[in-house]
Every structure is written in C-alpha cells, then in structure tokens.
Amino acid sequence: MQVDLKLDEEQRQIVAMVRELAQERIAPFAAEWDEREEFPWPVVEAYREAGLFALAFPETYGGVGASAVTQVLVVEELAKVDATAAIILAVQWLGALPILVAGSEAQKARYLPKLASGEWLAAMALTEPEAGSDVAGLQARAVRVDGGYRLTGQKKFISHGAIADVLTTFARTGGPGAKGLSAFIVEKGAPGVRVGRIERKLGLRASNTAEILFDDCFVPERHRIGEEGEGFSIAMRTLDRSRPAVAAQALGIAEGAFAAALQYAQERRAFGQEIARFQAIQFMLADMAMGIEAARGLVYRAAHLVEEEGRGGGRLTTANRYSAMAKCFASDVAMQVTIDAVQILGGYGYIRDFPVERFMRDAKITQIYEGTNQIQRIIIARSYLDLAPGP
Template sequence: AAASKMAAVWSMSRRFIIRSYNPFVNSVRRGFSSCIDPSDGLTDEQKEFQKVAFDFAANEMAPHMAEWDQKEIFPVKTMQKAAQLGFGGIYVSPDVGGSGLSRLDTSVIFEALSTGCVSTTAYISIHNMCAWMIDTFGSDEQRHKFCPDLCTMEKFASYCLTEPGSGSDAASLLTSAQQSGDHYVLNGSKAFISGGGEADVYVVMCRTGGQGPKGISCLLVEKGSPGLSFGKKEKKVGWNSQPTRAVIFEDCVVPVENLLGEEGQGFSIAMKGLNGGRINIASCSLGAAHACVHLARDHLLVRKQFGESLSNNQFLQFKLAEMATRLMASRLLVREAATALQQNRANAVSLCSMAKLFATDECFNICNQALQMHGGYGYLKDYAVQQFVRDIRVHQILEGTNEVMRMIISRNLLTES
C-alpha cells in the first residue's frame, strides 16, 4: 500500500537519484561519521525517499541557499519542483493529490531537505501543515477544491493564529468573524505570518463566539478576498527565503462554505495542526544540526593552529563528540514523537512538546558550537554555518515557544490520571 502511494514520486525521483551527490552529501552517504547516520533504523522505502530528499537538497537548494537568504528570494519554482517529488502534501491523502505518508516519513524528509536550506524547508513544512488541516477537517468539497493545488504547490498556504496581542496565549485572540447571510465579515489582524502576501490560502483562526477557546472557529481566506491586505515585509535575522508579513482583515468577506469544520472547533483544529507542526520544525532543526556537525568536522580536519590540525585537539574532539550525541538524542526523540502522533497515543501531545523543546534547543546549541569551532570564519557569510545558526534560532520561538512546551509537559506530569 505504501509503495502504491509513492509510485508517482519514485517515477519523478529516479532522475535525481542517479545524479551524484555534492561533496557534503557524498560524505554522508559514504557513511563517515556513521554514528550519526540519519538512515539508521529506517525501512528500505524510507531510505529511498530520504535519498531523494538529500539529493534534492544538495542539487536544488544548497547551491542557492546563500543567495535566497541575502536577496530575500521566495523560491517558488524550486518548491514546485519539490512538490513534483511529493513534498507539497507529504501527509495529505492520495485522493486529493497527497503522498499519504506517515509522520515519521515526513520527519525524515524535512530533516534531509533542511541540510540544503532550513528557511525554505520550514516554509514547506508550514504549507504541509495547512494542507493537512484542510484534508483532515474540511468537507469533501473543500478538500477537492483546495488540496490538489496545494499538493502541487501551484498555490501556497499560510497558517494564521498569532496576533499582535496574542502569541503564547492563543486562546485570547481578538480577530472576529460575524456571519451575515451567506458570508462572514472578518475583522482583525494576524502577525508574523510566514508566506504572508505570497500565499493563496490563509488558514485563519478567528472568534465567532464568546471568550476562550470554545469561541474560536477556522476560516479559509483566499487571496484576493475583499478586505484582505498585508503589512510590510518584515526584516528578519533568518528565515529570509520566506516572506513574513502581517495579514489584515478589514470587513473582509469570506463565504460561509469556507468555514473549516464547525463553529467553535477552530482552537482544537489549530492545536492539532501544531502537534504535527512541532515535529516538522524540530525535524528542520535536526537537518541544520546534522549539516553543522559535518561542517565542523571538515573544518577541524583542514584548519591548523599552533602547528597541527585542530582535529588533534582533545577539547575540540570532545566537543564534536558531544554535538554528535546531542544530535542523535534529538533525532531519536523526534522520531519517537512522530510515531506516537501517527499512532494517536495518549502521550502524543506531550511527546511532540518534548521533541520540539529538546531538539530545537539542542540543535541550536550544536549549530552555535559549530560556528565557534570555525572561529572568525564562522562569522563570515561566505560560510554556511552562520546561516544555519540564524535560520534555526526562531525554531525555539514559533509553533509554541519552548516555554509553552515546558508548560504542556509539566501540566501532563502534574495532572492526576
């Protein structure tokens, strides 16, 4: 069954598999530093599409990563190429154009893609989350209207929960939607929206009822809707290959048939989307950390100080060993959480929070240590390590801050069974 779901992907991917990897990916596939081999424990099928994702990252993303960052280019054509391989709707149902893969499969793919460009992969992960929300909670008409174009990435999606006055306290959001005949009238604004202004579909959490989470609903707002506008493009430390803008609703008219699920279900939909989003963003951090361990390793082998290679310095050897160990611990936790979410285990929400907390913290520390090992060179934009550091710093903030992750985990531990 899994093979049939991915038949189209394999036919598209053969031309990528036969191409040789760039030096970085070649070194990964040869198995040096085999103790952090990301293919360990995977099925043959998972290893196959992991190879496709690594090769796409090496050939289609990594050569352009710095340019996309410095010129703030949203690489539409490259993402559409990724969608041809099935990466536009990885865990969306096949009947609406998705690949129908598992959460673990998705994590493996996003980790591999992030070795080529974290920022672009992170946007693809948000897009996938939105497509899954429509596929899971939408009517049959909504699924067939929106999902096929999202899965090919002919159209892009953005997730709209955060507001200027409600970040971690998402249940206090103020954006309102009042029904008037066959449409809703939407007023308010959303902040820090990835893809804002470029996306075609906005998955918007808004208040249709009273205060608190039960008064929140979810509307699909299409680009071009009357009353929809956007703020200025934000200037960010990282994530520069994806635009970030405020999304503004001023008497914005949205058809009633664009209500996702039922009124009052929006907060639940948002949180269920975020459980997967946390796994996705943690997986992007894994890819950055994996790349940085290899970059640090290569630098230690070629750089000499005090007459000998840095690789002979025991302090740096131990640091590299710690980085590798933290990477493996993070990867194992993320993959366990992905499996728990797929199986709908009772502890899935807590495990997703643990994975997001641990992996984004540890992987940032790994990348930052790799930069330190490069010395002054690490601070130059000619070296990729600094971009990995900048791009994954925000992972500790979005999809629920890591402080909120601690709240979720502790509440689970302190609540009586």
C-alpha cells in the same frame, strides 16, 4: 515503547532523492537567497516536479499518503542544507492541516488536490500582535452576516502569508476565551484581505513572513472549518501534528552545522596540527554529536506516535507530549550546536563565506515559532500532572 529507526525501501529511496535534490538545486543557491532575502521560487518548482508537496496528503486527494516519519525525514534532509527550503514543505503541510483534521468533504475535495500538487500554496494565519502563544486570546473577529461572516483583524508573523493562495485563519465568533474561536478558509484575492508589512528577520531571511490585514472581509459560511467554537480545538490538533516537522527542521540545521564544523576541524591547522587533535575541540564535537543523536530519537518517536494516534483527526495524548518534547529539545540542541560550530570555525564562523553563521541565525526561530519552548515545557509538565491542556 521503542521505535525501529530502520528505514524501509521506499523511505530510503525518498531520502536519497531528496538528498540529491537538496545538493543540486538548493545548496548552491541558499546563501544567495539568504543574502538577498529573496523567496526561493525555484525550490517550489523543484518540489512540484518531484512531488514532494504530495507526501503529507492522502492518496484520495492526489497525495502520496506518506507516514509522519517519512515527512520528518524529508524536512530533516532539506534543513541540512537550507532551513528556508525545509520550511516551505512544513508550512504547506501546516496550512493544510486544519482542513485535513476538521474540514468537510467538500472543502477537502476543493483544496487538498491543489495543495498536494503545489499548484496552490497554503499558510496558517493564527498569530496576532498580542496573541501568539496565547491562542485563546485572539482578537480578530468574524461577525455572522447573511451567507457567511465579516472578518476583521490583524495577523502577524505569518509564514508565507504574502504568497499563499489559501489562508487557514482563526478568528473570534463568540465570547472571550478558547470557546469563542472558529476557523475559516480565506482564499487569495478575497476582497478585504491585504498584505501589510513583510518582516526583515534575523534568520530564515529568504522565507516570506508577513502581516495580514482583514478589513470587513466576507467569508462564505461554506468556508468555515468545523462548527462555530471549534477553532481552538482545531488549532491545537493542528499543532500537535505539525511540531515534529519543526523539530525535524531543527535537527537538520544541527546536522548541517555539525558536518561543517567536523570538516573544518580536520582541515584547519594550528600549532602544527589539525585543530581536531585538540581535546577542547574533541569535547565540543562529542557534545554536539550526543545532542544530535538524542534529538533524533525524540523527533522520530514523536513522528511515529503522531502517525499511530493521529488517525481520525482528534486531539492527541501521548503524541502531544512527545511532539512538545521533540520540538523543545531539538531546537535547543540546534541552537547550542550552531553556536559551537561558529566557535570551532573561529573568525571564519562569523563571516558569510561559511554556512555556519546562517545555520546559527536560522536555528533561533525553531525555539520560538509554533509555540515557544517555554510553552512546550508547560505542555510537557501538564501532560504528567493531568492538568488541562489549555484555557
């Protein structure tokens, strides 16, 4: 199946608006936010003003109802200047997806309008110290009590965990394995919820990544998403749809690094000429460009398939395969392109006066979060071997 990569007029206008916003309100400050490890609240305000949070939400709940392709175009454009700024949108949409795919009408009416406007921020609390890729091995437990559940456990590496107003949280309500998991909505300030360690990271240093501790936290039954035992399915349906955004983030990082390396190669002189005239540099630039273009095709195709198959909130089939491919391939490309960009800049690439070292640090996480690339390869292989997608 071929995907027409031509943008319609609305998409061109959105991309142009986002590019201008990124250049004026993000690019000049990205290095400072990274250096200070300071969450960029001005970016959140800029997104609220521009209505960018609304893109992924249905019009019924105050959103724009933009296609999955439009969403990845926006994330890609933002990541060209700052991966942290890009992930603010991606995490908002990730945190809302469990409600979108499996929430009740009452839950959607309460939460989605505030998330679409950006008034509230969302996060998804899935990973635990001993259960990241192994979602079926989650140990946080929700014990049924009168009127709801008592939630106890520890979540780790939660993007925006300390600043989110809404946490879509996964915990064990039954026995071991995937069938024992359920999904819940936990609001900020609920008794028994505490923010633990704020992680100090190699990359995405301005992004808030937190440990969340639940200590006998009461969750009303009306805040359970779907039925008991559906948590694993909800998590997988969410990740099927969210991975193209991570792939788009990786693609944008690679494009930003390539642009910086290309400009430098044409300005830096050695041995009496621009270093871009040397075949060794040309080969590196060519490989970088080929990887980026190949990744772009996979990212857009995955987003298109998510759009086509994603209606109704069920588990995806072909789109699941291509979401895994796009995330895996684009993040591997981003890592290689940023390493090569640092190499082309030489000593200057290794210092913070130039953005490529930040791009390289930021690229690494795209190979790890929302399913490591080793897990993506398992998903891809199983999709061809007709093996079960999970435990």
